[in-house]
Amino acid sequence: MKNMVIKTGLLLLLLVLFFRVYAQPERWQQHIKYNISVNLDVLSNRISGVEKMEYTNNSPDTLYKLYFHLYWNAFQPNSSMDERSRELGKNVFTNRRGEEVRDWDGRVTDRISKLTPNEIGYQKVVSIKVNGIEQKMRAYETILQVSLDKSLLPHSKTSIEIVFEAQVPIQVRRSGRDSKEGIRYSMSQWYPKMVEYDYQGWNANQYIAREFYGVWGDYDVNITIDKRYMVAATGLLQNANSIGYGFENAGIKTTVSKSNTLTWNFKGENIHDFVWAADPNYKHISKKVRNDLTLHVFYKAADATADSAWNNVLWAAEKALPFLERKYGKYPWPQYSFIQGGDGGMEYAMATLLRGPGIEGNAFHEWVHSWYQQLLGTNESLYPWMDEGFTQYADAELSAWYDSTFAPISPYISQVEKNNLKAKVEGAKNKLPINQSDSYVGYFNLAKSGMEEPLTTHADHYNTNYAYSNASYRKGAVFLKQLEYIVGKNSFDKILLAYYNEWKFKHPNPNDFIRVAEKVSGIELQWYKEYWINSTKTIDYAVGDINLVGGKTKITIKRLGYMPMPVEVLLKFKDGSEELHYIPLDLMFGEKIAEDDTIKRIVHKEWYWVNPEYEFETDRNIKDIKSIEIDPSQRMADVKRTNNKLVIPD
Ligand SMILES: [Zn+2]
Numbered sequence: 001m002k003n004m005v006i007k008t009g010l011l012l013l014l015l016v017l018f019f020r021v022y023a024q025p026e027r028w029q030q031h032i033k034y035n036i037s038v039n040l041d042v043l044s045n046r047i048s049g050v051e052k053m054e055y056t057n058n059s060p061d062t063l064y065k066l067y068f069h070l071y072w073n074a075f076q077p078n079s080s081m082d083e084r085s086r087e088l089g090k091n092v093f094t095n096r097r098g099e100e101v102r103d104w105d106g107r108v109t110d111r112i113s114k115l116t117p118n119e120i121g122y123q124k125v126v127s128i129k130v131n132g133i134e135q136k137m138r139a140y141e142t143i144l145q146v147s148l149d150k151s152l153l154p155h156s157k158t159s160i161e162i163v164f165e166a167q168v169p170i171q172v173r174r175s176g177r178d179s180k181e182g183i184r185y186s187m188s189q190w191y192p193k194m195v196e197y198d199y200q201g202w203n204a205n206q207y208i209a210r211e212f213y214g215v216w217g218d219y220d221v222n223i224t225i226d227k228r229y230m231v232a233a234t235g236l237l238q239n240a241n242s243i244g245y246g247f248e249n250a251g252i253k254t255t256v257s258k259s260n261t262l263t264w265n266f267k268g269e270n271i272h273d274f275v276w277a278a279d280p281n282y283k284h285i286s287k288k289v290r291n292d293l294t295l296h297v298f299y300k301a302a303d304a305t306a307d308s309a310w311n312n313v314l315w316a317a318e319k320a321l322p323f324l325e326r327k328y329g330k331y332p333w334p335q336y337s338f339i340q341g342g343d344g345g346m347e348y349a350m351a352t353l354l355r356g357p358g359i360e361g362n363a364f365h366e367w368v369h370s371w372y373q374q375l376l377g378t379n380e381s382l383y384p385w386m387d388e389g390f391t392q393y394a395d396a397e398l399s400a401w402y403d404s405t406f407a408p409i410s411p412y413i414s415q416v417e418k419n420n421l422k423a424k425v426e427g428a429k430n431k432l433p434i435n436q437s438d439s440y441v442g443y444f445n446l447a448k449s450g451m452e453e454p455l456t457t458h459a460d461h462y463n464t465n466y467a468y469s470n471a472s473y474r475k476g477a478v479f480l481k482q483l484e485y486i487v488g489k490n491s492f493d494k495i496l497l498a499y500y501n502e503w504k505f506k507h508p509n510p511n512d513f514i515r516v517a518e519k520v521s522g523i524e525l526q527w528y529k530e531y532w533i534n535s536t537k538t539i540d541y542a543v544g545d546i547n548l549v550g551g552k553t554k555i556t557i558k559r560l561g562y563m564p565m566p567v568e569v570l571l572k573f574k575d576g577s578e579e580l581h582y583i584p585l586d587l588m589f590g591e592k593i594a595e596d597d598t599i600k601r602i603v604h605k606e607w608y609w610v611n612p613e614y615e616f617e618t619d620r621n622i623k624d625i626k627s628i629e630i631d632p633s634q635r636m637a638d639v640k641r642t643n644n645k646l647v648i649p650d
């Protein structure tokens with residue numbers, strides 16, 4: 001007996017150990033503290049800087065090398081970015097309007113190949129010391145490899161010091177000087193940035209087109225520049241009272257600097273990038289929208305119309321915030337700045353660069369990136385659809401809500417714009433699926449194009465920009481709207497909040513998202529990931545035979561596409577009544593709850609995906625039926641909708 005007790009005890013201990021080892025661990029994150037001092041000479045457009053870092057290796061691995069991004073080296077003739085753009089430009093398509101378009105980014109084209117020595121960008125690391133000792137390094141264009149004299153042990157802290165020099169390129173893509181809109185400096189990707197090391201290893205991606213992934217940490221940045229320039233940046237300005245420019249506290253009189261320069265000090269915590277911009281003619285407006293958050297806008301404007309449009313950005317951002325937080329989680333930082341600069345919109349930590357003051361698809365899109373990029377920090381190279389697609393989705397939801405609530409009462413838009421808005425809101429009511437129809441159209445075109453590649457493709461390695469952008473933005477947005485269809489609205493609304501709560505500041509991957517969706521909805525979703533993310537299989541269902549048997553009607557639905565889905569079929573009857581027939585998919589091992597209580601809903605036995613056909617029955621006579629329609633909400637991305645509806649003639 002005693003022996004038995006010991007054996008049972010041992011077994012229990014082993015079981016406990018087993019589950020401790022195999023329980024899902026919190027995902028570890030590297031950590032970094034940057035302390036950077038840079039000097040920008042506005043005559044030569046060159047910067048020199050010292051970058052001190054404290055790097056904590058929280059991984060279980062010993063690191064023998066370090067990697068840094070040197071993004072600006074991309075802006076040189078024959079760089080990988082240049083070669084790639086010119087290669088893609090050789091692909092010529094005919095668009096829907098019958099125009100010939102090239103597959104390169106219209107902002108990049110062959111511009112890099114034409115940069116003169118004064119216009120190119122570069123970043124040179126003059127020296128790198130690790131724990132005070134000079135290290136060997138080698139630059140592979142936009143990636144610097146450092147071979148360590150002494151490896152970094154797991155859970156150790158290391159101090160790193162880099163001395164660097166750089167030339168600000170003419171603005172081609174994102175960062176640079178003298179943009180088309182006349183912004184002197186758009187300073188993104190401006191410092192040697194530590195490459196993220198994660199559970200998949202070093203993410204040393206050359207800068208070809210996409211660039212976002214970084215180490216969470218704290219930034220303390222000193223920027224010395226000609227004192228006539230106003231600086232807008234990530235983080236909180238620390239020395240406002242000595243800077244002036246209206247940043248100083250009320251009642252403080254700043255003393256005029258005797259030197260020609262000013263040093264601006266910004267600090268930002270728990271972020272993975274740092275952007276700044278500078279111009280002698282920036283205008284600045286801001287609003288403290290709550291105790292712990294101030295919104296800023298920095299822009300150049302020649303007239304009152306432009307002033308009004310930029311004021312509208314500030315106004316709209318404040319109105320959007322409660323919607324965003326209610327739907328997608330709390331904004332945690334004390335500041336956010338909309339800064340005119342760069343090309344188009346590009347999101348950074350606590351700030352974005354915007355070309356102009358557009359709201360939807362622009363200011364809103366970048367504002368949303370605070371969630372689906374800065375907060376969640378998905379690896380943009382590997383899972384661009386999780387930041388661009390989710391952002392596209394949330395921007396469309398936000399915009400539709402804003403158009404029907406606050407936009408009509410904005411004091412900063414004209415009566416003409418307000419009238420256009422009315423027509424837009426009315427038009428949107430007829431477009432299915434609600435709020436996301438544009439993304440569906442983009443995805444359908446992609447699916448038909450013959451150029452589609454699975455969403456697992458690395459962002460820089462899609463064969464075409466066309467496939468990259470439609471997959472990442474549109475198919476990524478459809479992923480969410482279609483998920484709403486699968487799990488039901490009630491679960492879906494909880495999923496995005498649960499995702500935020502569980503994965504903020506942790507670089508989630510697709511599986512992490514799917515696991516959250518499964519836990520919240522109680523529905524198994526691995527199949528959805530396998531088909532929608534890992535394959536290019538498409539959905540096509542069709543109405544098949546209809547037979548009257550003993551006064552009841554039997555209806556057959558056919559699965560013509562390779563991707564299986566749960567199916568909803570709406571029956572409309574001649575007496576005006578309706579029935580929604582719901583057929584869950586066996587792979588779900590569950591079903592969604594009713595989304596609309598006002599319609600009679602009949603839940604059928606699940607459809608086993610291996611069967612190409614499914615038959616169900618309604619108690620009503622075939623004579624009573626007016627129409628049969630698969631997926632009436634149109635949230636299922638059925639690539640051929642013409643066979644979805646059957647109208648029975650009288
Ligand atoms: Zn975006």
